[in-house]
Amino acid sequence: MAKGNFAPALADVLVHEGGYTADPRDPGNWTGGKRGAGVLKGTKKGISAAAFPHLDIKALNDNQIAEIYRARYWVKIRGDELPAGVDLSTFDYGVNSGVSRSAKDLQRVLQVAVDGIVGPATILAAKSADPRATIKAHCGRRMSFLKSLAIWNTFGKGWSRRVANVEAKALSWVSSKAQLEADAKAARDKAVAQGSGAAVGTGGGIGVDQAPDLAGLPVWVIVAIVAAVVIPLVIRTIVNAQRAQALASVAKEA
Structure with a gap:
């Protein structure tokens, strides 16, 4: 299937x-790659003036547009040689965050030398691995990277x-309907469990056994401790709820 997967x-x-946007506040819409610099040409289907000023x-x-994506991303990730599904996860990650970063995370998943270049060793390892496991782990690493960005709070939900x-x-x-349904249920169960954990954290504190440790601390310290526990759970709840919805949708179509 991989040979015909570019389309x-x-x-x-x-x-x-x-589609096409030309918001002057977006640096990507300017040929200089900086707000107010160069010429305002905009962005169309992900092709920006900053990246393609000419x-x-x-x-x-x-x-x-298709040829730009093929030459700049698909060929560089060797999409025609990667297994089905793995080609898509590597391609989309490369478009969104750079080919090298996507390739490096794929190589980490496959446990081969990490150099950001999809070469013969990476292709061989990808073909030898379980594609479902590779896809899940690769997307998991992508999420970890996105969460580390300073603008996660602004764009995280969409990402x-x-x-x-x-x-x-x-x-x-690369999956049967039954596998997709099982994946959706697993993600949904995780979201429910994490949501319950967040509710406990906000409603009843961090835990009865930890209450004595918080006694006498300033309110802002207690709030910070609770936030440190609850916020990651809320984020994980949202992420797994989105995964469950997406997986249920493709399972329905399978």
Whole structure:
């Protein structure tokens, strides 16, 4: 299947990239890559003036856009050689955060030398591994990276929804309906458990056995401790709820 996957993989990527925008507040829309610098040409289906200053962004047609994605991302990740599903997770991650970063996280999952270049060793390891496990682990590493970014609080919910949808779509290429339904249930069960943990943290403190340790501490310290416990649980709840929804959707279509 991998040889013919560029078209469906690109279609899935473009779902998340949107149409034409020319918001002057967005540095990506300027040829100089900085707000107010160069010429305001905008971004179309993920092709930005900052990355392609020589192009007439608004006038790009679908064929031109496809060729840019093929040359700049698909060929570099060797998409035609990666297993089905793994090609999509690597492609979309590369488009969103850079080919090298996507390749490095794939190599970490496959436990091969990490150099950010998809070469013969990476391809061989990918073909030898369970594609479902590779996809899940690769998307998991992608989420860890996104959570580490300073702007996670602003864009995190949209990013995690994108990763959930990509993971589900990639898994749908290599999974049975029963497997997808089981994946959706597992994600849903995790979301419920994590949501319950967050509720306990906000409603009843951190735990009865820990209450004496908090006695006498300033209120702001207690709030910070509770937040440190609860916020990660809330984030995990949202992420797994999104995963469950995406997986249930592809299972329904399978």
